[in-house]
Amino acid sequence: MTRDARGRFSRDFYILLIPTLMWVICFFVVPSGLMLATSFAQRGTHGGIVWHWTLGNYAALGQPLYGKILLNSLFIAACTTVACLILGYPLAYYLARVRSRWRNVLLLLLVVPFWTNFLVRTYAWKFILRTDGLLDRVFTALHLPAPDLLYQHVQFSVFLGLVYGYLAFMVLPLYASLEKQDPALLEAAHDLGASPLASFRHVTLPLSLPGVIAGSILVFIPSLGAYITPDLFGGGKYLMVGNLIGQQFGASLNWPFGSALSYVLMTLVLLGAVGYFRMMGTEEI
Amino acid sequence: MNRSMQGRIELRQVTKCFGAVTAVDGISLDIRGGEFFSLLGPSGCGKTTTLRLIAGFERPTTGEILLEGVSVTGIPPHRRNVNTVFQSYALFPHLTVEENIGFGLKMKRLPKSEINLQVEDVLSLVKLTGLGERKPSELSGGQQQRVALARALVNHPAILLLDEPLAALDLKLRKQMQIELKVLQRQVGITFVYVTHDQGEALSLSDRIAVMQDGRVLQIGTPSDLYEHPNCHFVADFIGQSNFFPATVAGHREGGLTLRLTGAESLIEVPAECGYHPGQEVILAVRPERLQISTNPPPPPFNGLYGMVSEVMYLGTLLQYTVSVSDSLQVLVHQPNLGSDSTPPIPRASKVYITWLPEHGILLESMTS
DSSP states (O other): OOBOTTSOBOHHHHHHHHHHHHHHIIIIIHHHHHHHHHHTSEEOBTBSEEOOOOSHHHHGGGSHHHHHHHHHHHHHHHHHHHHHHHHHHHHHHHHHHSOHHHHHHHHHHHHGGGGSOHHHHHHHHHHHHSTTSHHHHHHHHTTOOOOOHHHHOHHHHHHHHHHHHHHHHHHHHHHHHHHTSOHHHHHHHHHTTOOHHHHIIIIIHHHTHHHHHHHHHHHHHHHHTOOHHHHHHHTTSSOOHHHHHHHHHTTTOOHHHHHHHHHHHHHHHHHHHHHHHHHHTOOOO | OOGGGTTOEEEEEEEEEETTEEEEEEEEEEEOTTOEEEEEOSTTSSHHHHHHHHHTSSOOSEEEEEETTEEOTTOOGGGSSEEEEOTTOOOOTTSOHHHHHHHHHHHTTOOHHHHHHHHHHHHHHTTOTTOTTSOGGGSOHHHHHHHHHHHHHTTOOSEEEEESTTTTSOHHHHHHHHHHHHHHHHHHOOEEEEEESOHHHHHHHOSEEEEEETTEEEEEEOHHHHHHSOSSHHHHHHSSOOEEEEEEEEEEETTEEEEEETTOOSEEEEEOOSOOOTTOEEEEEEOGGGOEEESSOOOSSOSEEEEEEEEEEEOSSEEEEEEEEETTEEEEEEEEOOOTTTSOOOOTTOEEEEEOOGGGOEEEEOTTO
């Protein structure tokens, strides 16, 4: 019993919370506070932080260059999420319906790529997409013009890389929500005159919405903050907001601006998530 | 449509195999329109598969199914004029009661106002008026059951299929719902095909019953047919209680046979068709409530057994005696409980005579033959 007669938690219960609480305070609350403070400070002439309060770091976001990078990042993250949803839903549906003996093997196959470092997998994609890479050679062999995706269409390449990288994050929650659906519900829909398509639209899809939401959030947030994929594919010349932030803390030595960017990104993600929950009309995940 | 075809279901030599397992093995049924027809049997006997074949969730491996005179092979469930009440109810958890019930009508693209009207009607038919806004999870088991029923009935199907619809309810509610189902079936007048493993339920509800075992139909008949004239050991055992006496044919007499029961001295008479020969091994079944039990010897020659009461059980509406005739022969006797003044229970260890009328004996083929 962790609650007493009046519904209050016991003292022992709070004692058990202390380690977690300490962790969160030391490694989340304090750093976040420091970063928030930094975002209102100024950059020193040779880097470093000068504690003169200013809103200038946030105002700088109004510059067309930075605004464009931010909007572009949002666009790519949204495209990645939609693509993962379109590709991942049929896969998750199949996994949820396949005979149980094969299901675990297939789920394992879905996760196996994660045993390889993300950096290595991204490099592998670079070898596929680059000039005279695997993709170009396949096209040439088929007597088609080589697409040279990595250099001619770096944004599309980044999008491909992100979809590849985060597809499993979409599939797993979708699978979880589809797998627990009672197959009798689908039979009931058929029985009541719903065609397979109508059954999907009126029964399967609405019941899988929690999975859709969870999957979308799990894909959208890391896509928006993507760093490795645009960095490797763009050779440092293609910037998503994650790279911009990385630059501020690295080469540009502008920690205050980097902090401000991070906070804007966090706020956007938070607002986006809340809006998405509202739109889907689901509180429970 | 021809009136005699309305609501009629015909199964012709239908077989359904799942891999190496034959779930339904060459079943033929002719279910009349407006009939309350039950498929009765233990779990795994193929009754639910038969229902799913009629609904269209499964395709027969061989054989043919006709609904209202038309072969439905290859017609998917959503194009059959048949609705199902599922054992788990299968109510849509994300829809309200009204939306659940209106689902079928919405699929038929009826106007919203028409749907509302019909949903209201059927809600009052199943006595759920005022609960339309609730979600299924906010209803009791009995209420969910009624929603499942309403959701099927609102479509005015020619045939309603019910898969153990009352199995999840407690005894008292089940009894009440049985009566309501029967009344409802008369009211709407459509064919009910009812799957159950509960023989009491099947007996009390059905016009006719098909008793199934191992994918086959053993006997089809009215409840009293099956109870009074079971055609095999399984049916006699599954429907009601029976005493089974292994016996040997001793001789013929007018309109029947005399039998010698294994483990007993006396000769027993039983009416029988011809086709039995002396020395043949048979089984005699007698219902426990058809037996008379008495400490006084009946006038000879009597049709019965002599033994000792080894157990007396008080079961409320009746007294159950277990009488030991010999080491290998135990007999169950039911005596109606008419009040302790008129019939004081016979105490344990009393010597008793058990008698029955020859026509209450049921002659069955020996299981070994």
